Amino acid sequence: MVLNSTNAFTWNDVLGFLKDIVFKFGPKLIIACIILYVGFKVIRFLCKRISILFEKRNLDPSLRPFLMSINSIGLKVLLILTVVGYLGIEMTQFTAIIASAGVAIGLALSGTLQNVAGGVVLLVLRPFRVGDYISAQGYEGTVKSILIFHTTLVTTDNKVVTIPNGALSSGSMINYTQMETRRIDLEFNLAHGIDLDCVSNAIIAIAKQDKRILTEPDVVVIPTISQLAISIDLRFWCKTGDYWDVLADMNKQVYDYLVREKVALPYSKIDIIKQA
Structure with a gap:
């Protein structure tokens, strides 16, 4: 139906035009909506099956979510293109519309891309x-x-x-976990006047008693002397999975030894000189 070219058209003309549009495109729109609904259901089912297949094939867990995202997006784009073709929209026109909006979309999604x-x-x-x-x-x-x-x-x-x-x-x-082993560094500040060799050997012995601490590389102690204290740096290696447990246990064991043997710890002090 064609509307009157004059300005004096009636509501019947408008209603007739709308009816033509509804009867011409309405069924296709309804079917297109049904295709979309069923298509998304099928895509969800396929994605679940693909996920199960990835698990059975022991695919790297790092790859699974990424590949699933690509599969889902690709299938949805294919579904939308199918519906566009069913509605009678020529792909050349559809491509032209997308291309004309490509610059704006590209700028908006530059960070996303x-x-x-x-x-x-x-x-x-x-x-x-x-x-x-x-x-x-x-x-x-x-x-x-x-x-x-x-x-x-x-x-x-x-x-x-x-x-x-x-x-x-x-x-x-x-x-932190890519390598099989990690080094632990424990630093203890002790007071001047201690038997450095005795304390160092005792701390090394404590570390070597723990079976989780590796023998190669060997346990070492590196002392550093300053004006305020003697700093002992205990270094040893363990498996990466044991890192936090060994770190906590060794801190406690060395502290217990220092308290038990009454090893002097440094304290901040101020010397006051009184002049007459």
């Missing part, structure tokens, strides 16, 4: 994996997941930290 590229870099270079304890961007925690846009950490006090992949891939980080 950088995060996607950063996620790819992280998965290719593998500076860390899920389960590693890292320090990056001012935060420390265990890596929980590496997603397409960001990486999540869980801190020691059970907080979840979200770090964009772009910043994570381009910044500095420390991976």
Whole structure:
């Protein structure tokens, strides 16, 4: 139906035009909505099946969330393109619309695209994996997941930290659990006048009694003498998984030894000279 070209058209003309639109495109819109609804259900089912397949194939946990995000986004884009084609919108026109908005979208999503590229870099270079304890961007925690846009950490006090992949891939980080062994440095300040050899040998003996402490490299003590105190730096190696337990136990054992043997500790003092 065509509206009258004159200004004197009636409401019947308007209603007739709207009816033509509804009858012409209404069924297709309804079917398109049904296709979208069913399609999203199917995509969710496929993603679950793919996730189960990844687990059966023992795929690296670091790769699973990232690949699942790519699969989900790719399938949804394919579904939308299918619906657009069903509605009769020519792909050339659709592509032209997307291209015309590409500059604005690119500027708006520049940071997001950088995060996607950063996620790819992280998965290719593998500076860390899920389960590693890292320090990056001012935060420390265990890596929980590496997603397409960001990486999540869980801190020691059970907080979840979200770090964009772009910043994570381009910044500095420390991976505390990548190596199999770690060195522990314990520093104790003692008073002047102590038997340095006796105390050093006793502390080394305490460390060697712990089976979790490795014999290679050997346990060493490095003394440093200053005006206020004698500083003893005890260095030894252990497996990365035992780090925190060994650190706590050795601190307690050395402290108990110093108290038991009444080893003098340094105290701040001020010398006052009274002149007549």
